[in-house]
Amino acid sequence: AQSVSQHNHHVILSEAASLELGCNYSYGGTVNLFWYVQYPGQHLQLLLKYFSGDPLVKGIKGFEAEFIKSKFSFNLRKPSVQWSDTAEYFCAVNAQNGGFKTIFGAGTRLFVKA
Amino acid sequence: EAGVTQFPSHSVIEKGQTVTLRCDPISGHDNLYWYRRVMGKEIKFLLHFVKESKQDESGMPNNRFLAERTGGTYSTLKVQPAELEDSGVYFCASSQAGGSYNEQFFGPGTRLTVL
Numbered sequence: 001a002q003s004v005s006q007h008n009h010h011v012i013l014s015e016a017a018s019l020e021l022g023c024n025y026s027y028g029g030t031v032n033l034f035w036y037v038q039y040p041g042q043h044l045q046l047l048l049k050y051f052s053g054d055p056l057v058k059g060i061k062g063f064e065a066e067f068i069k070s071k072f073s074f075n076l077r078k079p080s081v082q083w084s085d086t087a088e089y090f091c092a093v094n095a096q097n098g099g100f101k102t103i104f105g106a107g108t109r110l111f112v113k114a
Numbered sequence: 115e116a117g118v119t120q121f122p123s124h125s126v127i128e129k130g131q132t133v134t135l136r137c138d139p140i141s142g143h144d145n146l147y148w149y150r151r152v153m154g155k156e157i158k159f160l161l162h163f164v165k166e167s168k169q170d171e172s173g174m175p176n177n178r179f180l181a182e183r184t185g186g187t188y189s190t191l192k193v194q195p196a197e198l199e200d201s202g203v204y205f206c207a208s209s210q211a212g213g214s215y216n217e218q219f220f221g222p223g224t225r226l227t228v229l
Binding site for chain 2: 004032036043044045046049051090092094095096099100101102103104105106107
């Protein structure tokens with residue numbers, strides 16, 4: 001069965017610190033990979049996605065993620081976080097040839113200290 | 115363009131009662147999904163509609179849950195009878211026709227509390 005593992009449930013950083021949130025998935029086939037974010041009081045929204053091509057994907061607000069197929073990983077990075085990045089971040093995966101069922105990780109709560 | 119809307123935003127019911135959640139997807143989106151998040155755990159897939167047809171309902175927990183999408187527009191998710199473990203946030207999402215890589219747009223969720 002597909003699963004997604006996010007390495008950290010809670011992360012606390014100071015502004016300007018670098019961020020890396022780990023995500024590993026288990027699935028034997030070809031996948032689409034996503035990072036979603038939920039800011040306080042707002043809907044879940046897409047940060048970035050990968051489905052083919054360059055494994056380094058750039059998203060909104062300066063976020064990027066790198067797909068490493070051999071490691072089944074899709075880690076999210078940002079060189080310098082801001083207070084406004086405080087949110088919960090979800091890694092998600094679905095199968096390219098298996099329908100639209102999307103599997104989410106448990107989420108990582110990021111708190112950025114001003 | 116209006117986003118995905120859900121009603122109600124909160125529902126508190128007693129064990130054994132019935133609750134119906136509603137989702138209005140973005141106009142023109144053929145794909146509609148229901149998810150549930152329990153107690154800060156992962157967001158779990160419940161089911162997927164393509165227009166009015168259930169494409170994948172493998173995530174539905176049991177037969178107390180019934181989802182419908184009459185006419186291929188809005189969808190309802192009924193829980194009858196509700197149990198304590200059904201408490202959580204129920205999210206609806208929609209996406210355009212096409213590949214599974216299409217972005218899913220999420221609604222604000224309905225927080226269900228079963229006492």
